[in-house]
Amino acid sequence: MSFEIYTGSWTDWSRGPVLGATLTLSSRDASLLLAFIAAFVTVVAIRLWLIIAFTTHQLAAAGGKHDGLYYQRQVILRNVKSAPAAVWTLPLALFCIIYSVGFAILAVFSSQISDSASAYRLLRSPSCGFQLPSEAYQKATFDNQRAALYSKECYSNTSSPMCNMLSTRELEWASSSVDCPFGGKVCLDTPAFKMESKMIDTHHDLGLNNPPKNRLKYKRETICSPLNTGNGFTQYINGSEADSLGWQDNVLIRYLYGGNLNGTINHTHIYNTFGRNINIGYSTWTFFYPYNSVWQPVDELLVPDTDLTLMLIAPNSVINLKPNDDPVFAASIPTNAQGAVGYLPDRWVSPIACIDQHRICNPNNDKCTPFLDRQSLVENAMKDPLALNVAQIVTAQRLRLVLWESSLFYHTIWTQTQSFLRAQEKVAGISGQPLPSNQWEIEMSALFNTTLANLQYHMMEYAAGSSVPTAVNITEPWDDPSADSGWAAAYKNMCYNQRTKETQGTLNFSILGLGLLFGLGLYIIVLSFILEFLMAWIQKWLGRGILRARRWERDATLQQMRLLYEIQGSGEWKGTTEDFPCTVSGEYFDHDEEVISSTTVEVRQAGPS
Structure with missing residues (x-):
């Protein structure tokens, strides 16, 4: 992503309009401001001592006889211009202690001007707008690799520098075991795995720096289940059909989870069992529904208002060093390969089906859409019950494009059909290291993390631009002559309200802190110059304290x-x-x-x- 950090004043709406008022400066300008603050605090400290000395002198000034220490103290208070010069000569160090404490408080406060400011920055990019690549596959590959790396590094509590780019390090989610969401006997006799995000706030989690009235909340949930490869869902190809394809009987296996849309093909995939003999690792094939022109799933896999991803995982030549009872990666068939005992997979291909649903909520009235597929989601959100304002509608439109590009597990898998598997990382040659009994859940969790990381990156891309090393066409929706003026303005404003944790050497200052420091400091400085004359006038006007004024003059x-x-x-x-x-x-x-x-x-x- 090619962007710069905005320098100037802005409001971090996480902290409100007062505490969130922030000044972002470049490294050079911040150094100058910090140097000025240090000099200013020094001047304030000196002038504060003069106020303390004058006040103490006047309070102690009295007629009558006194010892020599009294007169020495009064002369010191009258003439010494700083506390350090008086601290070793003042018999009673009370005034110096008061000064030191006050100065320490002031010094701590001045350091908090930067420390207490927002941890975020606003970004600016000339590439703001919808990113439409000329090579969709190349961008999808780049995005998936980046999201997979980010989720692996930053969703596991590491301290990688790349974790500081996005507004939020990770999007939290929870998992649970649920019943199979599909019909018939298509599921294996094992619980399905449900993954659901927390309510994702477009401001706090996705970095759209908006006041509360312009925010949205979004939630997604995914349920995955291993599928049965018996009960009519597989079929060996034999006889004349096998001969026509050039293979013997029982070599090719059809997987019957749906055919093509025009009905000319009634199977999903054909697997060649000779894959076990060609010394390769895992392979994966993936399909999605609806809104595609290729695959029509069987009725058992159709769940209303959901997006469906089917993945077929083939271990091919992998020999496991230990047996495994994972429902997808199960391996319990002993084999003796090159003098070493190993275990072959229980199934040629292990299918997993996942359904996704999404919902949008308006935090201003706590109304939400039902859980829907990605296409129907925003259409439903635009209806009256949610009562979205223009900024929220435009945010929802941005979210729809992101979900369309990257919400399905299919989108994450299709560019990296082998490398996305964590199990493949434990394969050396064709020898597979021991896997836990919940390996398939680990794989689904990794996919869910990658999908959430893609959501974070794609939402940020609108304002930051794409980093893909290929040509990208940028559509600026605010330049559309037919666009509603309110929508156009909202789209344009989104170029200027994207938060990031990347600093690029900049430093933030709290405008409230600067105002209090300079306001209080100037008050002290001005008061120190007029206090003597002001008190003399008051004493003369009241006719009281004239002796104290004369003592001040005399000393x-x-x-x-x-x-x-x-x-x-x-x-x-x-x-x-x-x-x-x-x-x-x-x-x-x-x-x-x-x-x-x-x-x-x-x-x-x-x-x-």
Whole structure:
């Protein structure tokens, strides 16, 4: 899939319009923003200390006599511009502790701006639209191989990097044993195997980033059963017919699960038992119904409102090292091959029939279609009871195309008639490793996983484009002049709302987090600049706290220096209540330790009198 990650602001509707507001930036821009945030937090921390220092100074300012530590603390609070500079000199470290805790909280919060943002990205591709390949077989082969690999890697809790592309790692499902869904005696005397997905949400599971009102829920279930090869469902070809085909009697076997639609052929498949002698592994033949022009199944296999897949599995030359009682892969006939004991399959060909059904639900009113075949599903969903809006209808139309292309087990098997079998993976040459007694259920589960993975990929392909290495024609439904304008707009919007977990080096930021950080930070910065003037005005207006304001002025470094020189008798000063006092006499005076020391002694001696 050839796509890029969208950079800019968007809403992850999983988190709602507020928490889900997200800013996606490229690696370069994200680095610049993170650097700016770090610098901004540093500035905020400095300005926050000034607020704390001013507040603490004003609360502690009082008349009367105090010890030297008190005056030192007040001068430090007035003049030290950062907590680190004060932490070793402040007798009471309370203010520094308060600052450190506050700064730590702020630092943690700032890191969460990215960490707490959406884990998803929106993708963009110039190939948005319905993907119609010029070579259908090549695309189907590519898609099936990709889905089989993905399901094998990502539906088994591995940490493969390929598992990060789709919106959801896997689509969950459950299995159970049920009665045979087919009529007559076509089924083996063994329980059928039912596989049913959970309700698949088009937003959470398929990645269509929509608000709740535009979502759909979809569910599929598949029931598979091994079929009987007795009771009139097989027939050896003998006599003149065998001679006409060039074979002896009892070499060719007809499997009678249906013929062609025009009635000229009354069998499904002919198997040549010499397949056991040509040193090959498993072979599979597959058929589907309805909506094809080839095969008409027998009545026993017809179940209303279902899609049917028939697969015929032939073990051919495979010799099992251990006996097996699996209903499909059963092997209990001893043989001695090259001096080693093995077990031949119990049947030449083991058939399995599977039926699929689907349903669509509107989560806004909890109404659903009945379980139906893929063709009837969307037609039923378009009816009034579900009350779908335009966005939901267009989503259902996309789903119909995907189901038509890849929902049947037939679609998964026909391009890989041998390689899809997990049992084949345990064959070396013609020697088969031991298989569990539920191997056929393992095979059906793998097919179900592959089908679900195909659903995920095909739904994403509309917005991301196809990765198949062949020419693909792209149909843009919004460009159809005859299309309804509402539908056209909905189809176009779907190009911009596909989520993925692939990052391509981008980084997400929570817009809410950025807003709170910069809003709170700017408030602190502005407050730190106006707090002194604001408090001075309030104190003057109320007529209270004027002494505290004067103490703040007096404890400034330059005012402390002015007092020192005035005590020394050096210079005539003005601006005794301003930030920058200065001399008015223009005289020159000394500033050395002897003068200061003698003056200090004189002041101390004059104190008691």
